[in-house]
Amino acid sequence: MRRGAAWALGGLAGVALLAGGGVVALVAAVDAGSLTPRITSAIEAATGRAVSLGAVALRPGLVPRIEARDATLANLPGGTRPEMARIRRLEVQVALLPLLRGAVDIRAIAIEGADILLERTPEGPNWVLRPAPRPEAAPAAPGPGPAPAAARRSLAIAGLTITDSQVVLPDPRLGTLGVVRARLTGVVGGGPAALEGEVVLHGVPAQLTAEAGAVPVTPETPWRAALAVGPNRIAAEARPGEAVAVSATVPDPAALRPLAQAAAPGVALPASLPALEAAARVGPGLALSDLAVTIGPLALDAAMPGLVLTRLVARAPAADAAVEITAEATRAGVALRGTARVEPLAALLPWHPVEPAQVTIEAEAAGATLRAEGTLAEPRSLAGAAFDLRIAIPSLAALEPLLPAPPAPLTDVTVVARVEVAPDTLRIPSFRIDSPALQAEGDVVVTPGRPLGINGRVAAVRIDADTLAARVAATPAPAPSGAAPAPPGPRPAPAAQGLLIPDLPLPFAVARAYRGQVAFTADHLLLGGTDWRQVRGTLAIQDGTARLRPFAAVTPGGPVQGEATLDGASDPPRLALALRSTGRGIDLAALRRARGEATGIEGRAEVELDVHGRGATTRAVAGTLSGELGIAIVEGRIAHAGMLRLGPDLLGLLLPGAPREGIELRCLALRMSAQDGMARSQALLAETSAGRIEGVVAVNLRTEALAARLLPDVTLLGIRVRAPVGIGGTLAAPRVGVEPGRALGQVIEDTVANRLWRDPTVEWLRGQLPGGSPAGDCAAQLRLARMGADGPVPPAERFVPGVPRELQGATQDVLRGLGGIGGALGGAVGGLLGGGRR
Numbered sequence: 001m002r003r004g005a006a007w008a009l010g011g012l013a014g015v016a017l018l019a020g021g022g023v024v025a026l027v028a029a030v031d032a033g034s035l036t037p038r039i040t041s042a043i044e045a046a047t048g049r050a051v052s053l054g055a056v057a058l059r060p061g062l063v064p065r066i067e068a069r070d071a072t073l074a075n076l077p078g079g080t081r082p083e084m085a086r087i088r089r090l091e092v093q094v095a096l097l098p099l100l101r102g103a104v105d106i107r108a109i110a111i112e113g114a115d116i117l118l119e120r121t122p123e124g125p126n127w128v129l130r131p132a133p134r135p136e137a138a139p140a141a142p143g144p145g146p147a148p149a150a151a152r153r154s155l156a157i158a159g160l161t162i163t164d165s166q167v168v169l170p171d172p173r174l175g176t177l178g179v180v181r182a183r184l185t186g187v188v189g190g191g192p193a194a195l196e197g198e199v200v201l202h203g204v205p206a207q208l209t210a211e212a213g214a215v216p217v218t219p220e221t222p223w224r225a226a227l228a229v230g231p232n233r234i235a236a237e238a239r240p241g242e243a244v245a246v247s248a249t250v251p252d253p254a255a256l257r258p259l260a261q262a263a264a265p266g267v268a269l270p271a272s273l274p275a276l277e278a279a280a281r282v283g284p285g286l287a288l289s290d291l292a293v294t295i296g297p298l299a300l301d302a303a304m305p306g307l308v309l310t311r312l313v314a315r316a317p318a319a320d321a322a323v324e325i326t327a328e329a330t331r332a333g334v335a336l337r338g339t340a341r342v343e344p345l346a347a348l349l350p351w352h353p354v355e356p357a358q359v360t361i362e363a364e365a366a367g368a369t370l371r372a373e374g375t376l377a378e379p380r381s382l383a384g385a386a387f388d389l390r391i392a393i394p395s396l397a398a399l400e401p402l403l404p405a406p407p408a409p410l411t412d413v414t415v416v417a418r419v420e421v422a423p424d425t426l427r428i429p430s431f432r433i434d435s436p437a438l439q440a441e442g443d444v445v446v447t448p449g450r451p452l453g454i455n456g457r458v459a460a461v462r463i464d465a466d467t468l469a470a471r472v473a474a475t476p477a478p479a480p481s482g483a484a485p486a487p488p489g490p491r492p493a494p495a496a497q498g499l500l501i502p503d504l505p506l507p508f509a510v511a512r513a514y515r516g517q518v519a520f521t522a523d524h525l526l527l528g529g530t531d532w533r534q535v536r537g538t539l540a541i542q543d544g545t546a547r548l549r550p551f552a553a554v555t556p557g558g559p560v561q562g563e564a565t566l567d568g569a570s571d572p573p574r575l576a577l578a579l580r581s582t583g584r585g586i587d588l589a590a591l592r593r594a595r596g597e598a599t600g601i602e603g604r605a606e607v608e609l610d611v612h613g614r615g616a617t618t619r620a621v622a623g624t625l626s627g628e629l630g631i632a633i634v635e636g637r638i639a640h641a642g643m644l645r646l647g648p649d650l651l652g653l654l655l656p657g658a659p660r661e662g663i664e665l666r667c668l669a670l671r672m673s674a675q676d677g678m679a680r681s682q683a684l685l686a687e688t689s690a691g692r693i694e695g696v697v698a699v700n701l702r703t704e705a706l707a708a709r710l711l712p713d714v715t716l717l718g719i720r721v722r723a724p725v726g727i728g729g730t731l732a733a734p735r736v737g738v739e740p741g742r743a744l745g746q747v748i749e750d751t752v753a754n755r756l757w758r759d760p761t762v763e764w765l766r767g768q769l770p771g772g773s774p775a776g777d778c779a780a781q782l783r784l785a786r787m788g789a790d791g792p793v794p795p796a797e798r799f800v801p802g803v804p805r806e807l808q809g810a811t812q813d814v815l816r817g818l819g820g821i822g823g824a825l826g827g828a829v830g831g832l833l834g835g836g837r838r
Contacts, residue, residue, distance in 0.1 A: 036053055036056050039053065039056070039066065039068075039092075040052070040053055043073075044132055045131060045132050046129070046131055046157070047073065047129040047130075047131070047132075048129060048130045048131055048132045049073050049074045049075075049084065049129065050073075050074035051071065051072070051073055051074070052071065052072045053068040053069075053070075053071050053090075054068060054069040054070030054071065055068070055069045055070070056068045056069075061096075062096060063093050063094070063095060063096065063107055064093070064094055064096055065091055065092070065093050065094075066091070066092045066093075066094060067089070067090070067091045067092075068087075068089075068090040068091075068092070069088070069089055069090075070086075070087070070088065071085075071086075071087040071090045072085065072086050072087070073085040073087075075117065075121070075126055076121040076123045076124070076126045077121065077122070077123060078121040078122040078123060079117070079119060079121045079126055080117070080119060081117060083117075084116065084117055084126050084127075085114055085115065085116045085117070086114065086115045087111050087112075087113065087114045087115075088112055088113030088114070089110075089111070089112040089113060090109070090110070090111055090112075091108075091109070091110040091112075092106055092108075092109050092110075093106065093107040093108040093109075094106055094107070095107055105158075106157040106158065107158045107159070108158060108159045108160075108161065109157060109159070109160045109161070110160075110161045110163075111160065111161065111162045111163070111165065112162075112163050112164055112165070113164050113165060114162060114165035114166070114179075115165070115166055115168075116165065116166070116167045116168065117167075117168045118167060118168060118169055118170045119168070119170050120170055125170070127170075158185065158186075159183060159184065159185045159186075160183070160184040160185075161181075161182070161183050161184075162179050162181070162182045162183075162184075162197070163179070163180070163181050163182075164179075164180070165178075165179040165182075166178050166179065167179060173262055173263050173264075173265065174201070174262070174263075175201065175202055175262055176201075177199050177200070177201050178199060178200035178201070179197060179198075179199055180197070180198040180199065180200060180205075181197050181198050182195060182196070182197025182198070182199070182208070183195070183196055183197060186214075186215065192211065192212065192213055192214065193211070193212045193213075193214065193215045194209075194210065194211045194212075195208065195209065195210040195211075195225075196208070196209045196210075201259060202258040202259055202261075202262045203258055204229055204255065204256070204258050204259055205229070206227050206228060206229045207227070207228040207229075208225075208226075208227055208228075209225065209226050209228075210223065210224065210225035210226075211223060211224050211225075219240075219284075220240045220241075221238075221240070222238060222239050222240060223237070223238050224236065224237035224238070225237075229255050229256060229259075230252055230255045231251050231252050232248075232249065232250045232251065232252055232253070232255060232256055233248070233249050233250075234246075234247070234248045234250075235247050235248075242281075243281035243282055243283035243287070243289060244281065244282045244283070245279070245280075245281055246278075246279070246280050246281070246282055247278065247279045247280075248276060248277065248278045248279075249276075249277055250275060250276040250277070251275050252275075253272075253273035253274060253275060253276060254272070254273060256273070257269065257273060260273065268302065271299060271301060271302075272298065272299050273298070274295045274296045274297060274298035274309070274312075275295070275296035275297070276293070276294070276295055276296070277293070277294045278291075278292065278293045278294070279291075279292050280292070286349075286351050287319055288316075288318070288319045288345065288346075288349060289316075289317065289318045289319065290317065290318075291314065291315060291316040291317075291323065291345065292313075292314070292315050293312075293313070293314040293315075294311070294312070294313050295309070295311070295312040295313075296311065297309065297310055297311075298312075300329070304331065304402075304404075306331050306332060306401075307329060307330075307331045307402075308329060308330055308331065309327065309328070309329045310328045310329060310330055311327070311328045312325065312326070312327045312328075313325070313326050313327075316345040318345070319344065319345050319346040319349065319352065320344045320345075320346055321343070321344060321345060322341050322342060322343035322344065322345065323341070323342050323343075323344075323345040323348070324339070324340075324341055325339065325340040325341075325342070326338070326339045327339075327340075331401045331402055332401035333401070334365060334366055334398070334399070334401045334402055335365065335366075336363065336364075336365040336402065337363065337364050337365070338361065338362060338363035338364070338370075339361070339362050339363075340359065340360070340361045340362075341358075341359070341360045341361075342357050342358070342359050342376070342379070343357060343358045343359075344357065347376065347379040347380075348379050348380065350380060354378060354379075354380070356375050356376060356377055356379075357375070357376040357379045358374075358375060358376075359372070359373070359374055359375065359376055359385075359387070360372070360373050361373075361387075365399060365402060366395070366398035366399050366402075367393075367394045367395070367398065368391065368392065368393040368394065368398070368399055369391070369392050370389070370390070370391045371389075371390050371391075372387040372388065372389045372390075372419070373387065373388050374386050374387030374388060374419075381423070382421045383421060383422065383423050384420075384421065384422075385420070385421040386418070386419070386420045386421070387418070387419045387420075388417075388418060388419075389415070389416070389417045389418070389419050390414075390415070390416050391413070391414070391415040391416075391417075392413070392414055393410070393411075393412075393413040393414075393415070394411065394412060395409075395410075395411050396408065396409065396410040396411070396413055397409045397410075404450075404451070404452050404513035404514065405507075405509040405510045405512070405513035405514065406505075406507070406509050406510075408438070408468050409468055410435045410437055410438055410468070411435065411436065411437070412435050412436055413433065413434070413435040413438075414433070414434045414435070415431065415432070415433050415434075416431065416432045417430065417431035417432070418430050418431070424447065424448075425445050425446065425447050425448075426445070426446040426447075426448065427445050427446075428443060428444050428445070428446065428456075429443050430442075430443055431443070431444070436464070436467070437463070437464035437467045437468055438460065438462070438463055438464070438468075439460065439461040439462045440458055440459060440460035440461065440463075440522075441458075441459055442456060442457045442458040442459055442520075443456050443457060444456030444457070444458075444518065447516070451512065451513050451514050451515045451541075451544075452513060452514050452515070453514070453515050453516045454514055454515075454516040454518060455516040455517050455518065456518055456519075457518065457519045457520065457521075458518055458519075458520040458521075459520070459521050459522075460520065460521065460522040460523065460525075460535075461522075461523050461524065462522070462523065462524045462525075462526070463522050463524070463525045463526065463535075464526045465525060465526055465527045466526050466527065466528065466529060467526075469504060499619070499704055499730075499732060500704055500730075500731045500732040501618060501619050501622050501701070501704060501731075502618055502619070503617050503618060503619040503620075504617060504618045505616060505617050506566065506573070506575060506615075506616060506617060506618065506621070507546075507566065508566055508567075508568035508573040508616060509568070510541075510546065510566075510568075511541055511544050511545055511546035511566045511567070511568035511569075512544045512568045512569070514541050515541050515542055515543075516540075516541060517538060517539070517540045517541075518538070518539050519536075519537075519538045519539075520535075520536070520537060520538070520539065521534075521535060521536045522535035522536075523535075525553065528595070529594070529595040529596070530555060530556045530591065530594040530595055531556060531594065532553045532554065532555050532556075533553070533554045534552070534553060534554045535551075535552070535553040536551075536552055536553070537549070537550060537551035537552065538550070543569055544567070544568045544569030545565065545566065545567045545568065545569055546565070546566040546568070547563070547564075547565050547566075548563055548564040548565070549563035549564075550562075550563055551563055551564065555586065555591065556587075556590050556591050556593075556594035557586035557587040557588060557590045557591035557594075558581060558582075558583060558584065558585060558586045558587055558590075558604070559581070559582045559583055560579055560580065560581050560582065560586070560607075561579075561580065561582055562577070562578045562579035562580060562609075563577075563578050564576065564577045564578070565577075570614075572614045572615055572616065572620075573614065573615070573616055574612065574613070574614050575612065575613055575614075575615075575621050576611070576612035577609065577610075577611055577612070578609065578610045578611075579607070579608075579609045580607060580608040580609065581605070581606055581607045581608070584604050585604035585605050585606040585607070585632075585633075586604060586605045586606075586607055587603075587604055588600070588601050588602065588603060588604070588605055588633075588636075589601075589602040589603075589639075598639070599639045600638070600639060601633070601636055601637070601638055601639070601665065601668070602636055602637040602638075602639055602665075603633045603634070603635060603636020603637060603665060603668075604633065604634075604636075605631050605632065605633045605636075605668075606630075606631070606632040606633075606785075606786060606791060607630070607631055608628070608629070608630045608786070608787055609627075609628070609629050609630075610627050610628050611625055611626065611627030611628070611629070611674065612625070612626055612627055613625040613626065613677075622677065622701040622702070623677045623701055623702035624676055624677050625674045625676075625677055625679070625701055626674050626675050626676060627673075627674055628671065628672070628673055628674075628787060629670075629671065629672045629674075630670070630671045630672075630683075630784075630785040630786060630787050631668070631669075631670045631671075631785055632667075632668070632669055632670075632782045632785040632786050632791060633665060633667065633668040633669075634666075634667050634778075634782070634791075634792045634793065634794050635665075635666065635667075635794055636664075636665035636668065637662055637663070637664055637665050638662055638663050638664075638665050638688065639662045663688045663689045663690045664688060664689035665686065665687070665688050665689075666687040666688060666689070666778065666794045667685065667686070667687045667778035667781070667782060667793070667794050668685070668686045668687075669683045669684070669685045669686075669778065669781035669782045669784065669785040670683060670684055670785055671683035671684075671784045671785045671787075672697070672699075674701065677700065677701040677702045678698070678699075678700060678701070679698065679699045679700075679701055680696065680697065680698040680699075681695075681696050681697040681698075682784055683781045683784035683785050684696060684697060684710075684781075685778065685781040687778055687794070691712055691713055692712070692713040693710055693711070693712045693713070694710070694711055694713075695708060695709050695710035695711055695725075696708065696709055697727075699731065703730070704730045704731045704732065705728075705729075705730055706727065706728060706729055706730055706731055706734055707727070707728055708725075708726070708727040708728075709724055709725070709726055709727075710724070710725045710727065711724050711725070712725065725737070778793055778794055779793045
C-alpha cells in the first residue's frame with residue numbers, strides 16, 4: 001500500500017511538473033509569438049475579417065489572459081480606410097481546458113482605446129460580422145500553424161468590455177460616439193446578447209442599453225434598444241415579422257439641443273425647444289407607419305415676438321397616406337387654431353423619392369377664418385408650392401396681435417388670393433379684397449424677414465378713408481395681457497376737452513414693420529366727406545421710413561399733387577407733408593357742394609402746403625409743426641352762407657352793412673408760417689366789394705389758443721369805418737372783441753409775443769405807423785400767399801370820387817351809360833356844326 005501510494009504521489013507530481021512545464025512552455029510560446037497565428041485565425045474565423053496583432057503576452061492562470069497591443073480588424077472592401085477597428089490594447093480571457101481540446105472559449109474580451117469606424121460600403125454595412133466560410137477538411141500542418149478546421153467549429157465569447165474608445169457612426173449627422181464604458185455579453189455563441197454603457201455624443205452624456213436574441217442580428221431576431229439623456233428617453237423595439245417600434249419621450253429638450261443641432265445643421269433652432277412625445281413603426285426601407293407626434297409649448301419669437309405654440313399633434317397611418325396636423329398657438333391673448341392635411345406623408349420624408357403633395361390648411365383666430373388648398377411641388381423645400389387662399393375677417397383690428405403692424409380697422413373683409421412659393425420669396429400674382437370700406441385688387445411679392453418685404457401694385461376701386469379714420473379714433477388702447485405685449489404702434493389718445501385738432505395715431509409702425517415699394521391707384525377715395533378720383537402714387541419704405549411720392553388726385557374741386565414722409569426710425573418719429581393745387585386751383589364751391597354743405601366762398605383757390613412735425617399722433621405733430629401754408633383767391637365771391645359762418649358779431653364789426661345776398665371777393669391772400677407749433681400769418685388780406693380787411697393771426701397749435709387783430713377798411717354811406725377788431729379764445733371757441741395784446745399773451749411766450757408785436761404790420765394796425773399798410777396791395781399779398789411765385793391778380797379798381805363804396809358799381813354803370821349818350825350827342829353836334837360850315 002505504501003508503495004502504491006508512493007507511486008500515486010509520484011504520478012501526480014509528475015503530472016504537476018508536466019502541467020507546470022506545459023504552462024511555462026505555453027507562456028514562452030505566446031510571448032514568442034508562436035500562438036499568434038492560431039489566435040488571429042480564431043478571430044478571423046469568427047468575424048470573417050483579417051486581423052493583425054502587435055505584441056502578444058500571456059498571463060497564466062485557470063483562465064489565462066492573453067494581452068495584445070495595437071490590434072486591427074480589417075474593413076470591408078470599398079471602405080474609407082483599410083481598418084474597421086484599431087485597438088490600442090486588447091485583453092482576452094480564454095478558458096484553459098477547452099483550449100487544450102482545441103476549442104476556443106473566450107470568457108471575456110477587454111478593449112481599451114479603440115477607434116471603430118461604422119460605415120456603409122458597396123458590399124453592405126461594415127458592422128455586420130459573419131463567420132468565414134468553412135474550408136474542406138485538410139491534414140493538419142505540423143508545428144504552430146493555422147488551427148485545424150475542428151478548432152474553428154467551436155468559438156464562444158461570453159462578454160466584451162470597451163473603455164476609453166470612440167465609434168464613428170455611419171450617418172455624418174450623428175458624428176462620433178465616445179464610449180466611456182460599455183459591456184456586451186453574448187456577442188458570439190448564438191445566445192442572447194446585451195449591451196449597456198455610458199457614452200457621449202456631441203458632448204452630451206447618455207446611457208445606452210440594448211438587447212438582441214442573437215448575434216448577428218437578422219430580420220427574424222428580436223431586439224430592443226434605448227438611449228437615455230437625463231429624463232429623456234428614446235427607445236426602439238423589433239419583433240419577428242413586425243416593423244420596428246420607435247418611441248421618444250422628451251420632457252427636458254434643452255439637454256438634447258446639441259444633438260438636435262447636429263441632426264439638422266444650418267437650421268436655426270428656437271431659443272427653447274418643446275417637450276416632445278413621438279411614436280412610429282419603421283419597416284424595411286424606412287417605411288413609416290402609425291406615426292404620432294405631440295409637441296408641447298414652444299416660443300416662436302424668431303417668427304414673431306410673443307408668439308407661443310401651445311400644442312401640435314401630427315398623425316399618419318402610413319407613409320402613403322395623409323398626415324393630419326393640428327396646432328394651437330397664442331399671442332397677446334389671441335388664440336390661433338389650425339389644421340393641415342398633407343398627402344402623402346412620404347412627400348415630407350427625406351429618404352423617400354421627391355413627389356408632389358396635396359395640402360389643405362384651415363385656421364381660425366378672433367373669428368377670422370382661413371382656408372388654403374394647393375400643391376407642394378417640392379415639399380421638403382416648399383419651392384414651387386402654390387395655394388388658392390380664401391380669408392374671411394369680421395374685424396381686422398381683432399387680429400392686430402398676430403400682424404407685423406397695427407392694421408387698418410377694416411370689417412367684414414374677404415380676401416381671395418393665389419399664393420406661389422419661391423426659394424426666398426412669396427409671390428401673390430393676384431389678390432382681391434372686398435369690404436364695405438375697401439375694394440381692391442393687385443399683385444405683390446412678399447420677402448420674409450423683419451421687416452417684412454412687400455413689392456408690387458394695388459389698384460383700389462373704392463377706399464372709404466373717413467370710415468377708417470373714424471374707427472381708428474374710436475378704438476381704445478387695450479389693456480396689457482397675454483404672453484407678450486402687443487406690437488408697438490401709436491394709439492389714439494382720449495379727446496381733450498375743447499380742442500379742435502383730432503388726436504389720431506399715425507401709421508409709423510407700418511414704416512418700421514415693412515420694406516419695399518408698392519405702386520397704388522384708387523378710382524374713388526372718400527376723404528373728408530368728398531370723393532377724390534384718379535388717385536395714384538408710389539409708396540416706398542426703407543430703413544423705417546415710408547415715402548409717398550409722387551401723389552396725385554382729382555378732388556371735387558380740382559386736381560392736387562404732393563408727397564409725404566413718415567420717418568419711423570427717428571425718435572420721436574417725424575412727419576413731412578407737401579400738397580399743392582394744380583391748374584386753375586381748387587373750386588371751393590364745388591368742394592363744399594361735394595360735402596353737402598352750403599357754399600361759403602366761391603372761386604378757385606391756389607393752395608400750397610409744406611409742413612413737418614414730430615410725434616406719434618396728429619395732435620403731437622401739430623404741437624411741433626413747422627412750415628408754410630398759402631391760399632390765394634382772385635375774383636371770387638363770399639356767399640351769404642359764408643358771411644353767416646363769420647357770426648353776427650364778427651360780421652357786424654368787419655363788414656357792417658354788407659348785403660345779404662353776398663359780396664364780391666376781389667382777392668384773398670393768406671400765408672401762415674409755423675415754427676415748433678407756433679403759427680402766425682405772413683399775409684392776410686381780403687379785398688371785397690364791401691371793403692378791405694387785413695390783419696395778423698397767431699395760433700399756438702399745442703393749446704389751440706388764438707390771437708388775431710383785424711383791421712377792416714369799409715366805407716359805409718360815405719363814411720369810412722376803420723376800427724381794429726381783436727379776437728382771442730381758441731380755435732374751437734373764438735372770442736370776439738378782446739384786447740389783442742392780452743389774447744396774444746395766451747398764445748405764445750412773452751419774448752415771442754414782443755417780437756411779433758413789433759412787426760411793422762402789427763404796428764400799423766395799432767395805429768403806430770402812418771401811411772398805407774406795410775403788407776401791400778393784392779398783388780404783393782398774393783405773391784406772398786403763392787410762396788413768392790407770380791400768378792393772376794385782379795384788375796385795377798376804379799373809384800368815383802365822393803361816392804360810397806357800396807354804390808361804386810351802380811355809379812360806374814350810370815357814368816358809362818352817360819358817357820355813351822354824351823358821345824352820341826357829341827357826334828351829332830359835331831355833324832351839325834360841320835354841316836353849317838359847308
